[in-house]
Amino acid sequence: MLLTIYIIAMMLFLFGITIFVHEWGHFIVAKKCGLVVESFSIGMGPALWKKEKGGIVYKIGAFPIGGYVSLPQLDPAGMEKVQGEGSTDRATLPEVSPWKKIAVALAGPLCNILFALPLAFLVTFAEPVPGHTTLGVVATNSTAYAEGLRAGDSILEVNGTPVSDWYGVLSEDLLTKEQGTVVLRIASGSATNGMTLPSESTLLDMAPAMRPLLAQVTAKDPAGKAGLETGDLVVKVGQKPIRWWHELSETLQDYDGIPTTITVLRKGEELTMAITPRYSDEQEKVIIGVSPGDPGMLAWSMEGSAFEQLKSDGSKIFRLLKALTSRGESRSAAAALGGPIAIFTMIWFALKLGIFYAIGLVRFININLAVLNLLPLPVLDGGHICFALWEGITRRKVHPKVVATLVNLFAVLLLTAMAVLSWRDADRNWGISRVFDFMKKAPAEQVEPVAE
Secondary structure, three states, X not given: OHHHXXXXXHHHHHHHHHHHHHHHHHHHHHHHOOXXXXXXXXXXXXXXXXXXXXXXXXXXXXXXXXXXXXXXXXXXXXXXXXXXOOOOOHHHXXXXXXXXXXXXXXXXXXXHHHHHHHHHHHHOOOOOEOOOOEEEEEOOOOHHHHOOOOOOOEEEEEOOEEOOOHHHHHHHHHXXXXXXXXXXXXXXXXXXXXXXXXXXXXXXXXXXXXXXXEEEEOOOOHXXXXXXXXXXXXXXXXXXXXXXXXXXXXXXXXXXXXXXXXXXXXXXXXXXXXXXXXXXXXXXXXXXXXXXXXXXXOOOOEOOOHHHHHHHHHHHHHXXXXXXXXXXXXXXXXXXXXXXXXXXXXXHHHHHHOHHHHHHHHHHHHHHHHHHHOOOOOOOXXXXXXXXXXXXXXXXXXXXXXXXXXXXXXXXXXXXXXXXHHHHHHXXXXXXXXXXHHHHHHHHHOXXXXXX
């Protein structure tokens, strides 16, 4: 119970600090540039806590899905209704140069990027988790197997796009579903070759190789009795080197009830222990009582220098944006989008793996937030930059009513999109739609009571 409370508190803190950094950037630059600030809010909706100081309302909103700094000179007649602020008479406010407006709008995304840099530096202290595209399983009854794909082969390209980790394979396969086929470039030993497979079944027929990193060790099974621990990396069974989880599983099948040794890497030191694997009737194979814990298939990078991590984060969000605007990929890309629930689910998962993984994810979220906020949409920072650029270049301000209409329209669209994505995330996680389907069918399926 205490662990669950801790994880929930950390989820809210990690997401909240990302929002705080973004809004603090707007806030501090607006103050430096002499703009009027009405409010500073972390979270949306009704205030759980608020305090007025120096004419500024500071508050924490009930819904931890965003935040805002109310700046009437930047948004002359736009978001005050949505934000619940707007007591200042905008007509009496002094003019602000377009370049100051641009500086304020840029400050939020810039602070996210600057915040992501030390987070990336912290990740370099964690054990690197190298990404890979090596296959661990290929279904023997699949087209891929018939074409010659085998466990141990590596995927180099998907439809002409180079991939370096399994997340990249998943993304490219998903984004090109509408094409009907997927073209793979494969490395098998020292040879490379290409093959074309039906896209609807590609990833159902194969699974990535996982490092033999132990996530769970059952005390009553051979592994627990031998002294293996969570976090151990298996490197040998007997004298046979082990690189991947499927190799560990395959090798153990030769030791049903036969004593052998297992060598693991623990905190940089190799340890060798005696072990006697056993046959499991339930699993119908020889086991030692361990489960895999390879986190090498994360959406965010856990290896490389700080700048390499940021480059990886940026390339992934730009790839998604490209897919959303591409005719053959837009539908699949839209289906892959997630909302606030998906973000919190990812943070929960990352915290389960360890604090460094959570730090890596927060870094990834900050880069995503920075890039998305720079899109030239009226409700986002990029939209305010476009309005200010127009004013700076033409010496004419965009009419306040035009700004208000566009900002409110896109605000409604954005909130609607978040609601739809949240519903879809909830349905994916908990199958909510099945409950409604059951309620609809229930009256028709009721049985007439039998007369006594």
